[in-house]
Amino acid sequence: MPRTEAMTKQGLTLVDAINEALYQEMERDERVICLGEDVGLNGGVFRVTEGLQKVFGPDRVIDTPLAESGIMGTAIGLAMAGMRPVPEIQFEGFLGPAYDQLVNHAARYRGRSRGAVTVPMTVRVPWGGGIHAPELHSDSPEAIYAHTPGLKVVIPSTPYDAKGLLIASIRDPDPVVFFEPKRVYRSHREAIPEELYEIPLGQAKVIAEGTDLTVISWGACVHTCNEAMDHFPEDVSVELIDLRTISPLDIDAIVQSVEKTGRCVIVHEAPKTAGFGAEIATIIQEHCFLNLKAPVQRVAGFDTMVPYYKLESQYLPDSKRVEEAVMQCLAY
Amino acid sequence: MPTRTAYEGKVEYLQILDENGVLDEKLAKDTLADEDVRELYQYMVKCRAVDETAFKLQRAKRMGTYPQNKGQEAAAIGSGFAAKRGVDWLVPCYRENAALWMHGLPMHYVFMYWMGDERGSQIPEGVNVLPLCVPIGTHMLHATGMAWAFKMRKEPRVCLTYFGDGATSEGDFHEAMNFASTFQVPCVFICQNNQWAISVPREQQMNSATVAQKALAYDMPTVQVDGNDLFAVYKASRDAIERARAGGGPAFIEAVTYRLADHTTADDARRYRDAEEVDAWMAKDPLIRLKKYLVGKGLWDDAKQAALDELAKQTATDVVKAAEGVPAPGAEDIFDYTYATMSRELEVQKATMRTHSLGQRPEQAGLSAQREHA
Numbered sequence: 052m053p054r055t056e057a058m059t060k061q062g063l064t065l066v067d068a069i070n071e072a073l074y075q076e077m078e079r080d081e082r083v084i085c086l087g088e089d090v091g092l093n094g095g096v097f098r099v100t101e102g103l104q105k106v107f108g109p110d111r112v113i114d115t116p117l118a119e120s121g122i123m124g125t126a127i128g129l130a131m132a133g134m135r136p137v138p139e140i141q142f143e144g145f146l147g148p149a150y151d152q153l154v155n156h157a158a159r160y161r162g163r164s165r166g167a168v169t170v171p172m173t174v175r176v177p178w179g180g181g182i183h184a185p186e187l188h189s190d191s192p193e194a195i196y197a198h199t200p201g202l203k204v205v206i207p208s209t210p211y212d213a214k215g216l217l218i219a220s221i222r223d224p225d226p227v228v229f230f231e232p233k234r235v236y237r238s239h240r241e242a243i244p245e246e247l248y249e250i251p252l253g254q255a256k257v258i259a260e261g262t263d264l265t266v267i268s269w270g271a272c273v274h275t276c277n278e279a280m281d282h283f284p285e286d287v288s289v290e291l292i293d294l295r296t297i298s299p300l301d302i303d304a305i306v307q308s309v310e311k312t313g314r315c316v317i318v319h320e321a322p323k324t325a326g327f328g329a330e331i332a333t334i335i336q337e338h339c340f341l342n343l344k345a346p347v348q349r350v351a352g353f354d355t356m357v358p359y360y361k362l363e364s365q366y367l368p369d370s371k372r373v374e375e376a377v378m379q380c381l382a383y
Numbered sequence: 384m385p386t387r388t389a390y391e392g393k394v395e396y397l398q399i400l401d402e403n404g405v406l407d408e409k410l411a412k413d414t415l416a417d418e419d420v421r422e423l424y425q426y427m428v429k430c431r432a433v434d435e436t437a438f439k440l441q442r443a444k445r446m447g448t449y450p451q452n453k454g455q456e457a458a459a460i461g462s463g464f465a466a467k468r469g470v471d472w473l474v475p476c477y478r479e480n481a482a483l484w485m486h487g488l489p490m491h492y493v494f495m496y497w498m499g500d501e502r503g504s505q506i507p508e509g510v511n512v513l514p515l516c517v518p519i520g521t522h523m524l525h526a527t528g529m530a531w532a533f534k535m536r537k538e539p540r541v542c543l544t545y546f547g548d549g550a551t552s553e554g555d556f557h558e559a560m561n562f563a564s565t566f567q568v569p570c571v572f573i574c575q576n577n578q579w580a581i582s583v584p585r586e587q588q589m590n591s592a593t594v595a596q597k598a599l600a601y602d603m604p605t606v607q608v609d610g611n612d613l614f615a616v617y618k619a620s621r622d623a624i625e626r627a628r629a630g631g632g633p634a635f636i637e638a639v640t641y642r643l644a645d646h647t648t649a650d651d652a653r654r655y656r657d658a659e660e661v662d663a664w665m666a667k668d669p670l671i672r673l674k675k676y677l678v679g680k681g682l683w684d685d686a687k688q689a690a691l692d693e694l695a696k697q698t699a700t701d702v703v704k705a706a707e708g709v710p711a712p713g714a715e716d717i718f719d720y721t722y723a724t725m726s727r728e729l730e731v732q733k734a735t736m737r738t739h740s741l742g743q744r745p746e747q748a749g750l751s752a753q754r755e756h757a
Contacts, residue, residue: 084535110535116565121524121558128528131513132472134535136528152555155518156525162720164514165505169723200721224723253726299726 052102054245062240068210069099069175069231072217073137075247077107080135083221086113087122087139087175096141097177097236123149123174127157130172135221143178143230144187157226158201173220173227178206179271179320180367181234183360190357191270191321196228197298197330203227203252204298208273210241212295215250223252232271239274253299257308261290264314264381267305267331269294272318272368279373289377297327305331306338313344314383316376318368323351345383348376392599396607399614402667404675406614414618421682423464423613424673425691427456430481431670432695433490433702437497440703441648449497452478454611454643457669458575459545460485461616462636465624466543472511474526474544476519478575478642482545488512490698494706502712519580520546520553523572527563530570530633541569541627543620549580551594560635564601569627571620572598572635575610577642582655598635610638611669641667 052074058067077083085100091114094101104112115122119140126138140146146153153174160168180189197204205220205227207213213231220227258273259280266289268276273293283289290308294301309315315335317328332347350368358366399410415423434453440446452459455478463482466473473479473486484490487510496503496515504514516522526544533540550556551574563570574594578585591597598605604623608615616638623634641664645652652661677683718725718733725733 113566116558116561118558118561120555121562124521124524124555124558125528125531125562128525128530129532130528131525132529132532134532148554151518151521152524156521160514161722162717163501163504165502165716165720167505167507168513203722299722300728302728 052106062242063210064237064240065207065210065213065231066097066099066236068214068241068243069217070101070103071245072214072221073100073103074106076218076221077103077111079247082133082135083137084111084113084129084134085137085139086115086126088115088117088141090114090139095139097233099175099177099231100139119145119147119149120152123152123157126172126174127152127160127170130170130226131160131168136172137175137221138172139175141177142184142188143176143190143192146176146192153196153202153226153228154199158199161225162201169224170226171224173217173223173229175229175231177233177236178230179232179234180357180363181271183363186359189360189363191319191352193230193269193297194321194325194327194330197300197327201226202298203296204230205252205296206230206232206270207295208232208235208270208293209239211243212250212256212293214243215248216252216295218247219249219252222249227252230270234271235274250295252296253301254295255301255304256293256295257304258291258293259289261288261312263288263312264316264377265290265292265305265308265312266316266318266373266377267292267294268318269297270320272320275368275370276318276373279370279377282370282374283377287377287381300330300334302334302338305334309335309339310342313339313342314380316348316350316373316380318350318373320352320367322354323349324354326351345380348380350376392596394593394595394599394605394607396609397615397619398609398612399618400609400612400672400676402611402672404672404679406676410618411614414614414621417680417682419464420613420673421677423460424670424677424683425694426485427460427481427613427670427673428691429695429698430456430460430484432699434480436699436703437494438644438648440494441497445707446494446498448647448649450477450647451642451644452480454664454668455479455575455577455640456481457613457673458573458610458616458638458640461613462543462545462571462573462620462638465617465620466541469509469511470539471541471543471624472513472526472529474513474522474529474542475515476522476546476550477515477517478547478577479545482543483512486510486512489705490702491705491709494702495709498706500709500712501716502709520550520556522546523550523559524555524562527559527568527570530563530568530627531566534566534568539628541571541624543571543573543624545573545575547580548574548576548578548585548594549583549588550574551597552580552588560598560601560603560633563633564603567630567632569630570633571623571627572603572633573620574635574637575640576637577640579642579646579652579656581646581650582652584656593637595635595637603633603635604631605635605637607637607639610640611667611672613669613673643668
């Protein structure tokens with residue numbers, strides 16, 4: 052939606068930035084439509100699509116029946132017929148019913164038809180824990196979708212990245228899963244360009260340069276890592292990388308950094324075993340074996356369910372755990 | 384407490400040409416002209432010959448698993464003929480080849496597909512057909528989405544989607560029906576009720592007396608037709624398609640037919656169904672009754688049949704030749720078509736698929752390694 056005075060003065064939250072990207076892309080391209088549960092009149096349960104139905108009407112910002120597979124499956128059909136649908140799955144926990152459509156159909160159509168049928172759609176999904184939500188509203192299933200050839204997986208951590216990455220995702224000719232870290236939906240404000248801009252998918256961002264150790268993260272955990280950065284001894288120089296997209300993955304950014312530092316800590320919310328950190332650790336040993344001065348460390352969620360919110364903070368990596376891992380890795 | 388009827392529904396059954404080839408002239412009015420029927424009969428015979436040839440190819444190990452369409456040709460052809468080629472879209476499962484061919488899909492593409500070559504699904508530009516869909520009951524959502532796009536853009540197009548009786552047990556079937564009805568999209572749902580979902584008979588698949596009544600829950604116009612009756616399928620399809628095209632929303636057709644062959648060439652239906660049942664349905668074969676009708680009207684004779692049988696054989700031979708004449712696919716295809724643009728990692732995997740080397744960096748893979756351009 053057009054910016055309010057408060058946004059102009061104080062900057063935009065991640066929610067504002069996504070809303071602005073949707074508004075501007077819908078204005079620019081009439082093929083772009085939003086559909087999902089409560090995205091219309093109600094503006095989405097997180098208000099990400101606030102106001103859009105009023106501007107673009109109920110035929111472009113569509114309140115659908117409560118059926119995730121139906122949302123995903125019809126969005127596939129819409130995309131194949133030339134639209135640019137942006138379906139929303141209300142929480143990542145509800146991707147389950149839509150899994151078959153996303154993985155067995157959206158991801159495969161280009162390959163199985165040798166390019167004759169394609170599915171340019173962007174699936175927006177509030178993702179991750181930390182907001183004291185009900186059960187099944189706090190998971191981080193990104194590795195499942197990064198493990199699915201044909202899908203791209205994007206996870207912004209800041210308002211600036213959220214806007215540029217969402218615009219790039221909507222314009223991408225392939226299906227993109229766009230995970231929105233709900234823990235930082237409104238936690239930070241940032242002054243970002245008002246005009247349309249794209250951040251290419253597959254480019255990591257070096258948030259802080261350093262020489263002694265590389266911290267790699269994505270989503271809300273980037274902020275956890277940033278918090279930890281303030282607590283390292285002054286003579287420790289840590290490089291912090293925000294992957295922003297895990298599929299395609301910016302392998303070069305990872306390799307360049309670890310070749311330089313020789314030490315790496317990966318931080319993510321998802322369970323440790325077979326989490327995306329395992330892939331990164333493997334890439335590092337494949338490409339930086341002789342540069343390594345210490346085993347690659349992972350700070351991750353545990354191999355348990357994400358507990359209900361009384362224990363949520365015990366589960367999610369916090370800055371103390373990051374700090375601990377970094378200091379151990381440095382001392383190795 | 385006073386009570387009232389909150390909802391009442393009924394399902395009508397339509398048959399125009401019975402199994403003895405006797406036509407109900409009144410119902411047949413304004414349906415298929417004699418010339419159409421003769422053309423479609425000849426087409427049906429060719430499709431049957433091609434289908435039988437696919438079976439033989441599989442037995443000769445020249446084709447992989449193949450699901451025969453035998454016995455269900457009237458349902459595919461009657462509905463396919465009612466749709467406008469190049470305007471309407473067909474969203475199939477895998478037992479309506481005749482309709483797809485009718486809408487321009489080269490016959491040998493279906494053979495290529497079952498011979499394990501994805502290029503059989505590389506639908507040529509201008510052919511409004513989606514690739515075959517093997518998972519059951521999932522593609523009707525795609526048809527609904529496509530039809531929705533036509534409605535949004537005010538294009539006078541209709542989607543026809545085909546599925547079996549078993550597919551109506553799937554959740555996605557109901558989600559597709561609900562979306563199509565809620566948004567009144569121009570989608571026609573054609574259930575080929577062939578009585579068997581592999582080994583489970585329709586009676587065990589559902590407790591509903593008809594499949595067609597499932598559409599009543601979505602307030603969708605619905606009808607049960609004799610699926611082996613070309614006239615009935617055509618009439619029901621034409622009415623549904625034209626209503627949808629005019630903005631009247633989706634419709635449902637249950638075509639009652641029978642899978643005369645095994646589920647696929649990997650199946651042996653003798654394990655679970657009686658020969659008597661199959662024989663009874665053999666007598667209801669759409670080809671037999673259509674021929675009886677044509678002969679009765681003086682539009683067909685033995686000489687024409689002999690010429691047609693020869694032509695059908697030739698068609699099948701040509702299809703086999705075309706399919707087997709396609710050069711083997713290159714392995715690079717699997718990399719080239721995963722995304723519009725290959726990732727750096729995929730480029731490396733493509734370049735090193737046969738020469739695994741430690742590290743597999745672009746430079747080791749013989750790629751011009753310019754990291755800043757990655």
